[in-house]
Amino acid sequence: xxxxxxxxxxxxxxxxxxxxxxxxxxxxxxxxxxxxxxxxxxxxxxxxxxxxxxxxxxxxxxxxxxxxxxxxxxxxxxxxxxxxxxxxxxxxxxxxxxxxxxxxxxxxxxxxxxxxxxxxxxxxxxxxxxxxxxxxxxxxxxxxxxxxxxxxxxxxxxxxxxxxxxxxxxxxxxxxxxxxxxxxxxxxxxxxxxxxxxxxxxxxxxxxxxxxxxxxxxxxxxxxxxxxxxxxxxxxxxxxxxxxxxxxxxxxxxxxxxxxxxxxxxxxxxxxxxxxxxxxxxxxxxxxxxxxxxxxxxxxxxxxxxxxxxxxxxxxxxxxxxxxxxxxxxxxxxxxxxxxxxxxxxxxxxxxxxxxxxx
Numbered sequence: 001x002x003x004x005x006x007x008x009x010x011x012x013x014x015x016x017x018x019x020x021x022x023x024x025x026x027x028x029x030x031x032x033x034x035x036x037x038x039x040x041x042x043x044x045x046x047x048x049x050x051x052x053x054x055x056x057x058x059x060x061x062x063x064x065x066x067x068x069x070x071x072x073x074x075x076x077x078x079x080x081x082x083x084x085x086x087x088x089x090x091x092x093x094x095x096x097x098x099x100x101x102x103x104x105x106x107x108x109x110x111x112x113x114x115x116x117x118x119x120x121x122x123x124x125x126x127x128x129x130x131x132x133x134x135x136x137x138x139x140x141x142x143x144x145x146x147x148x149x150x151x152x153x154x155x156x157x158x159x160x161x162x163x164x165x166x167x168x169x170x171x172x173x174x175x176x177x178x179x180x181x182x183x184x185x186x187x188x189x190x191x192x193x194x195x196x197x198x199x200x201x202x203x204x205x206x207x208x209x210x211x212x213x214x215x216x217x218x219x220x221x222x223x224x225x226x227x228x229x230x231x232x233x234x235x236x237x238x239x240x241x242x243x244x245x246x247x248x249x250x251x252x253x254x255x256x257x258x259x260x261x262x263x264x265x266x267x268x269x270x271x272x273x274x275x276x277x278x279x280x281x282x283x284x285x286x287x288x289x290x291x292x293x294x295x296x297x298x299x300x301x302x303x304x305x306x307x308x309x310x311x312x313x314x315x316x317x318x319x320x321x322x323x324x325x326x327x328x329x330x331x332x333x334x335x336x337x338x339x340x341x342x343x344x345x346x347x348x349x350x351x352x353x354x355x356x357x358x359x
Contacts, residue, residue: 009283009333016329020322029312038322041307042300048307049300050186054257056292056299058083060194061249063277063284063291064201065118068242070286071205072217074235078125078140079246080274081147082118086247087254088154089117091172091261094254095159098176106179110251118247119240121147126239130232144274155263172261181256190252195292197245202288214238249273276327283330301326 021031041048062079069076090110097106125139152170154160161173181189205211213229225231253273254261280298284290305319 005285005334008336009330012329012333012336013326016326019329020325023318023321024308024314027312027314027318029308029314034308034312037311038301038304038308040304042302042304046186048303051303052296052300053187053191055303056295057188057190057194057257058249058253058273059276059280059295059299060292061197061252062246062273063281063295064194064198064288065242065245065249066274066277067281067286067288067291068201068205068214068245069235069238070218070281071211072214072235072238074129074238075137076122076140076239076242077137077278078122078143078243078274079277080272081140081144082121082243082246083250083253083274084144084147084151085121085250086114086118086244087250087261088151088159089247090114090251091159091175091254094175094179095173098179103178107181107255110255111248114247114251115244116247118250119244121247122239122243126236130235151261152263155261159261161260170263174260175255179255180259181252188252188256190256193248193252197248198288198292201245205288210234210237246274279327279331282334283327285334298323298327 017035021035024031024034042052043049062083065082066076066079090113093113094106094110097109101109121143122140125134125136125143128134128139129136155170155172159172161171183189205214213224213227213234216224216227216229217231217234221231276298277295280294281291284294302319302323305322308314308322309316309319
């Protein structure tokens with residue numbers, strides 16, 4: 001990673017904030033006070049920091065999950081579906097074992113089943129890519145929509161809770177409090193799970209033969225094949241591991257934060273963790289440890305923007321616009337090669353001078 005890249009990302013994030021300020025101004029909100037208050041609300045108070053850390057947990061886990069196949073240039077866009085199916089499996093086993101098993105057993109079973117659910121959801125598009133040559137971007141994306149409607153069906157029918165049925169708010173029954181992931185000083189213990197996964201995947205990619213082969217595949221499949229790397233086996237393993245970890249994010253969300261399988265979360269892009277995870281991972285240069293920082297930053301921006309909605313009375317749509325703009329410009333900071341842009345600009349200017357001299 002080039003040293004100048006992080007500074008470049010910060011530069012583009014500032015541009016995103018500046019452009020966002022025009023939307024605040026249009027809503028009769030002082031841009032400077034609005035942006036400062038947004039940052040302060042997300043990162044400057046104890047309550048804000050706690051909310052930011054809790055909201056970042058599923059973002060961290062899903063982003064780390066997609067880093068694994070991304071390292072080999074296999075574009076898993078299906079993190080959202082794998083996350084949802086993992087949450088389905090976790091909710092099912094959690095409610096089924098509630099009261100009949102010790103909480104530790106219920107939690108471990110939910111972790112295992114959520115991993116299995118996410119991995120199973122990642123299997124079909126991987127097989128279609130490796131054996132039939134289908135585009136993995138399309139198939140993994142389509143699997144997301146299937147998962148969304150599967151959740152819709154389950155929480156409105158077979159898994160609908162009695163209280164939710166009475167209030168007409170589609171969701172499962174609530175995970176009993178003894179089986180929920182506990183909080184420590186307001187922060188859910190799921191943050192520990194996220195950090196452990198981040199460290200484990202960092203070492204897997206950087207310091208194991210499997211990780212080396214994935215990185216080699218990302219540079220060139222032909223080179224990896226000549227080096228003796230088993231391409232199909234590695235890709236299956238990478239995708240199943242990726243889907244499984246995304247499934248764990250679903251378990252942590254249900255057992256630690258939402259305490260039920262909720263349909264309402266699927267209607268908002270800000271809680272569609274499988275989609276948000278993609279830019280978070282790219283901004284972190286596909287580094288699992290940097291992904292933790294990237295996810296916390298965007299969770300804080302989102303929390304601060306929601307506070308703006310309450311304090312200044314701005315529209316929820318504007319909150320999402322601000323969040324999206326900052327994320328888009330951060331990705332531009334990763335992708336744009338400023339040196340190349342500068343050279344093209346100088347070359348164009350030189351050509352204009354030459355043409356002017358000729359005339």
